[in-house]
Amino acid sequence: MGERIQSIRGMHDILPEQTSAWHFLEGKARQVVSAYGYQEIRLPIVEKTELFARSIGEVTDIVEKEMYTFADRNGDLLTLRPEGTAGCVRAGIEHGFLHNQQKRLWYIGPMFRHERPQKGRYRQFHQLGVEAYGMSGPDIDAEIILLSGRLWRALGLRNVQLEINSLGSSETRQNYRKLLTRYLSHHLDSLDSDSRRRLETNPLRILDSKNAQTQEILKDAPSLLDALDQPSRAHFDALCKLLDDNGISYRINPRLVRGLDYYSQTVFEWVTDELGAQGTVCAGGRYDGLISQLGGRKTPACGFAMGLERLLSLLETQQLLPPEQTPDIYCLSLGDAARASAMYLMEEVRTAMPGLRITLHCGEGNIKAQLKRADKLGAELAVILGEDELHDGTVVLKPLHDDQPQQSVPQTQLVTKLLTLFKQENRRP
Known part of the structure; x- marks a missing residue:
């Protein structure tokens, strides 16, 4: 390697x-x-x-x-x-x-x-x-x-x-540069090495030197505002x-x-x-x-x-940053047929509710493992589609951050139900 x-x-x-x-x-x-x-x-x-x-x-x-x-x-x-x-x-x-x-x-x-x-x-x-x-x-x-x-x-x-x-103006700076250079030349031995170099090339930059001794010298320097x-x-x-x-x-x-x-x-x-x-x-x-x-x-x-x-x-x-974005919905499924149906349903929800953040579980894993993943990501709601739901034409909605009971809703009413739950009128893409 x-x-x-x-x-x-x-x-x-x-x-x-x-x-x-x-x-x-x-x-x-x-x-x-x-x-x-x-x-x-x-x-x-x-x-x-x-x-x-x-x-x-x-x-x-x-x-x-x-x-x-x-x-x-x-x-x-x-x-x-x-x-x-x-x-x-x-x-x-x-x-x-x-x-x-x-x-x-x-x-x-x-x-x-x-x-x-x-x-x-x-x-x-x-x-x-x-x-x-x-x-x-x-x-x-x-x-x-x-x-x-x-x-x-x-x-x-x-x-x-x-x-x-x-x-x-440029004329002001030229005149002031001469005044400042003349003043600092009398303190040459006390200036830091960087300021001595700048005295020949760009003396105005000495004014914002971070060197404490140089700043002390500058206290009595001519003022640019006065010039x-x-x-x-x-x-x-x-x-x-x-x-x-x-x-x-x-x-x-x-x-x-x-x-x-x-x-x-x-x-x-x-x-x-x-x-x-x-x-x-x-x-x-x-x-x-x-x-x-x-x-x-x-x-x-x-x-x-x-x-x-x-x-x-x-x-x-100052603790002003928003919390990290987490999924609104984590969609779980079991079995190939349920996974295909879950993908189709989530596409319908995304079309109807573009402001929602939806994560679709991909790959294997039992319901317990998928719920653990949803909880780790901080999802607000789990949408569950297993073999029984596939047979009945329903999905299970399971809140993940409060004590509300889970509920079963027909797949044909999923978008309507989610619109109510998430108050879609306040959502923005």
Whole structure:
């Protein structure tokens, strides 16, 4: 026997008993994004490496250290997508639905980053993303924040805090970068090695350093908010007022910069202290320069992405996940003729009652063994068809979770009886 093949480190199977939680989260998300008029787009998992190098930034950790990149048989350099925004913009430019148009899009699916696996951070992870194009005002920034906040309410999540900041215009950032670099250069010996490296390549990323000594140095650093030009300040103030008007509480965090180079103006994160070090569950902002950076015409844009594994972990921590789905009906039978009749009857029930979950026993086994299987699966009702029932044209209905007596009903009345028992008017496929 050959050696067993294991899954790749940091890339996990989602097992059958876990998928009902995923369906719950994805279903709530679909309802919310649809309520705001966002349309789904489905994007390739593999893109040209150049797309991410040009959009995310060649000196970011993602591009330098984390991307899964390989040459295909034609020698083209390809990458498993590490995030969704760049691919969404590429699709918009390629298919011509960005320039001089307003577009609201969302997507869901796996992303890939070669990080050190830990709780809430995996090498294959799943994101839901929202992108809005063609709108430059703070109202669309507010809308996508309101959308995310509505999802938390739909899920029942507690203890999720909104943090916001403004990165200003590209000119603002260039000027601020000089101020920050000048300040940090005076503290070079006290900075951690990662921050010293970033001082030459991407100094704004030092602002969200997790190093305690670096954060202490940053307490007296110039503030990015103080460096905003007047239009950027007006945009940010208008966003804050819209959030205030809609009852969204937030904290202004002048150290919030996000990890991708393409952000400008508004940036935000929803964070929690219930997930340890991986406390960000949703993050986004405005990226007005990205479309022209990737070859399209200048177009305003904003969006966010949320990690589904982290959200599921938070839902589990707060005991908000629904119970695992179990069969409504487990159909038992004895003998070849009864099995064939049971299969036919259950097909009729599925047609009449598409919201029911029905498991049909297949293979051998006496009634006691089949009932044990039905009970193990958590079925609510057993439908039993043996030789006597086959002869009489009946079935036995046996409740499995209460003390109600079993009853025999004609096969011709089975659907009617089940409609009554399960109150079919409340069932949905």
